[in-house]
Amino acid sequence: MTKELPVLGAALSLDMIALHRDWLFEKDRPIEIQSFCWPTTHDGDTPELVAQAKQLLDGHRGRRGVHGPFMSFRIDCADPEITPVIRHRLLRALEICADLAADQMVVHSPYGLWTEAEIATSSVAAAISFERVRFVMGPVIERAERLGVELVLENVEDTDPGLRARLAEALGSPAVKLSLDTGHAQMMHHRCGAPPVDAFALAGGAALRHVHLQDVDGFADRHWHPGEGNVPWKAVFAALHRLPQMPRLLLEVADPRGLRQGADHLIGLGLAQ
Template sequence: MAKTLPLLGAALSLDMFAHHHDWILGDQRDLELQSFCWPNTSQAELQQMLTRAQGLLEGHTGRRGLHGPFTGFSLDCADPEIVTVIQDRMLRTLECCAALGADQMVIHSPYTMWKESDLQANPASGFIQIERVRFVLTPVIARAETLGVTLVIENCEDLNPALRVELAARLKSERVRVSLDTGHAQFMHRRLGAPPVDAFIGAAGGALEHVHLQDVDGYGDRHWHPGEGSIAWHSVFKALGRLPKMPRLILEVNDERGLLKGARHLIESGLAR
């Protein structure tokens, strides 16, 4: 029996969800809404956005997620006053998840080249960093558990693909797993010698529940359509196929209007549908 190809989903603003509405609902694709993570959205504006999103989601039976807040902070923040702001932002987005029937929220890894180098020079800093993340996320995880939302930690400037996987495990919650951004991994591979994208997938293993699909040339975080950069997509999908469970595959490109260009590349390559 032929193996069923994985189904592509998309990360979209509300405007671009409306634009690609038929494509998403036609095959009930997974959806990640990215309009609810910005710090400058007022409560009144947020309610209007939720109402609009609920209307657009009528008839959608695919899985849903939201991108969580990330602007202007790191998960290992050591300033307790700023931690309160971070927690408030994340808790607000979790309530948006509940209102929209979303069961995933993407958050960003705290690891950087600087911090990873410090782990090697001073191993105690690793323990401190994890405990800082625990302090920031404890009320967020508790609320996520109540709502049935899984927090997925996305690699950004990560060099060692195992660190955020270990971080997720150390937080000791069934509602904390990991995400992979293919472009971020490729950027760190080409610029700073991190392992290739398929090695990030292997390191995550069964903890990988979400993937951002985007392509880069290795120079910057391009968010190009798959096929426009240097990622070896066959190796990526081969690694994904070895996982015990296929994660959500979410196209995340800057050219949201042209989203179907990258989708067609992967579909015509026989990698997805």
């Protein structure tokens, strides 16, 4: 029996959700709201933005998520004076999830070449890395569990596709899962010799619950429409179909006004709907 094609969604700011509302609502496509992740979005801005989001999403019956804050910090922060700021930002984003009936929040991975090399060559460094994340994220994970929100760890500069999976397992919470950004993986494959994108997908296994779909040339984090770069989309979707369940698929592009271009490319390849 032929598998049903997965339904594409999108990661968008509120104004772009309004622009693509008809397309998003026609199949109750998954939506990731990206208006709350920026450092310029302050506590005082939140009530008005949440009210706007509720109005925009009225009648939407698909699944929703929020991109958590990520700029200028890492979740393995070692500085005890900075840790409370990180927690505050992430906890605030979780409350926004609760207000908007969102059940996922994207959190950026702390890993990259330097940290991965330390972990690979020192069991002490590995233990310290995991415990730093546990210390920073402990209250955030507890709150996510109570709210029923999955925290999905997104690869950024990761070159080891299995390290986030080991971190999620070490944190020991059903609320901690994984995200894959196809463009990030492709960039690290080309520039740093990381495994190809489909290997990142397979390494996520049952914990991979969320995917950012974007294309690149391998040089930079372009966030081009699928079809404009060199991500091997057929291999990526073949890997996704091998997982125990299909993750949530969200187009995340630098030109959100032209969102349908990448969607139509993937649909034309017979990979999604």
